[in-house]
Amino acid sequence: MSIIKQLITSGGPVLAYMGVVPVLRMVPFLRREPPPLLDGPLQQTVEFPAVQPAAETYLPPFSTILSGNPAQTATYIYRSPDGLFAAGIWTCRVGKFRIDFDRAEFIQILEGVVTVTDAEGVSRTYRAGDAFVTPKGFSGTWDVIEPIKKHFTWYGAGSEEGFSAV
Known part of the structure; x- marks a missing residue:
């Protein structure tokens, strides 16, 4: 019998509150709008082209080239x-050169093979389909096979340096 009294005594106000809350949400000045997803106007996506736009060929600084002719192109999308x-x-x-990354970079290999060796001599070979991150401060070599x-x-x-804008 005491359990029933307790349910009636404390349950009544809880049930009454639960009945009022949905009604309060219907009052316009009590409604909150969700925060915007982006600051400012919506932005459009930018797609990578199927074919790389024409870009000027350049070489890394001569003092960093260890072998071959690692001529490069770069196009900002x-x-x-x-x-x-x-x-x-x-x-x-194809060629081998020393490189120091002055910012973090995500890389996805689309074609070819490269062996990346860090300053401690640890090497990893990456092929088409592989993806990796080179952290800011990485120092080592790229051997484009x-x-x-x-x-x-x-x-x-x-x-x-050497990067051309699109």
Whole structure:
């Protein structure tokens, strides 16, 4: 009998509150709008083209080339307004060169084969279909075994020598 009294005593106000809450949500000035998903107007997506637009060929600094002729092209497909994020397409002919990454970069190999060796001598070979991240501060070599093509995205401030804008 005491359980029934307790349910009636405490259950009544809870049930009454639950009945009023949906009604309160119908009052316009008590409704909250969801926060916007983006600041400012909606942005459009940017697609990578099926064929890389024409880009000027360049070489890394002569002092960094270890073998071969690692001539390269780079085309930006997108750059953020603040200049801290970019995405594009990069190609390189067969050759080996030293490289220091001054920003973090995501890489997806589309064609070719490359062996990346870090400053400690640890090597990894990447082929078409592989994806990896090179952190800011990475120092090592790229040995392009078969001509390579990659999609890249990078984040952070850094140099843009040799890269052509689209």
